[in-house]
Amino acid sequence: MTEATLDPEDNKIITLARAARARTGAAEGAAVRDETGRTYSATNVALPSLTLSALQVAVAMAVSSGAESLEAAALVTAGEGPSEADRAAVTDLGAKALFTAGPDGTLR
Template sequence: MTETLTDEDRKLVVLARGALARAESPSGAAVRDGDGRTYAGADVRTRTLTLTGLQVAVASAISSGARTFEAAVIVNGAPDDPGLDTLHELSPEAYAVLTDTAGAPQQRIGRADA
C-alpha cells in the first residue's frame, strides 16, 4: 500500500500498538468514533471468550456511548476480522487500515475502496 496515513490514523496506530504490547497479544486495534473519541483493544482469548482486538475496541466504544465510527486500525490483523462486520453495520462509510506489527499500512478496507 503506497498511501500514507493521516495524522489521525497514525494516532490510531499508536493506540493499537500500545494495546497489543500491554496485553502481549498478537493483534491490537483502535477505532475513532463519529465524535473523534478513540478506543483501543487487544485480542482476548480465554477458554470461554474469544474476541479480536477490533471487537474489543468497538465494544468499548459502544459501551461508552459511541453510535457511529469514522475509522479503525488493526495492527497485525486480518481482512476477515469479524469486528469489521460490526464496524460497517454501525457505520457503512467507515474505513479500516490493516498494518503490520511496526505500523506500516498494508491494506485499506472500506470508504477508500469505493
C-alpha cells in the same frame, strides 16, 4: 497509501493499536475513533470461555461508552488481517476506513 500520507488522526489510531498490542504481548491490537473523535484501543481476548478479536473488543468498548458511529478503525497484527466478523462489526457502525498494519506499523 503510506503512514506519511495518512491523516494524523488515522496515524494516531494505528499507533494506539500498536501500543495496546505491545503493552500486553497480545496477538492483535486495535483502535477505533468514534463520531466525536474519542478513541478506544484494545487487544484480543482469548479465554477458555470467551474469545474476541481486538477489533470486536474496541467496537464493544466504543458502543458501551455511547458511540453511535465510527469514523475509522485500525488493526495491528502479524496475522492475516481482519476477519469477516471484524469487518462486520466495524461496518455496523459505519466506519469509513479500516486500516490494517503489521506489528511494525507498516500498512498493508
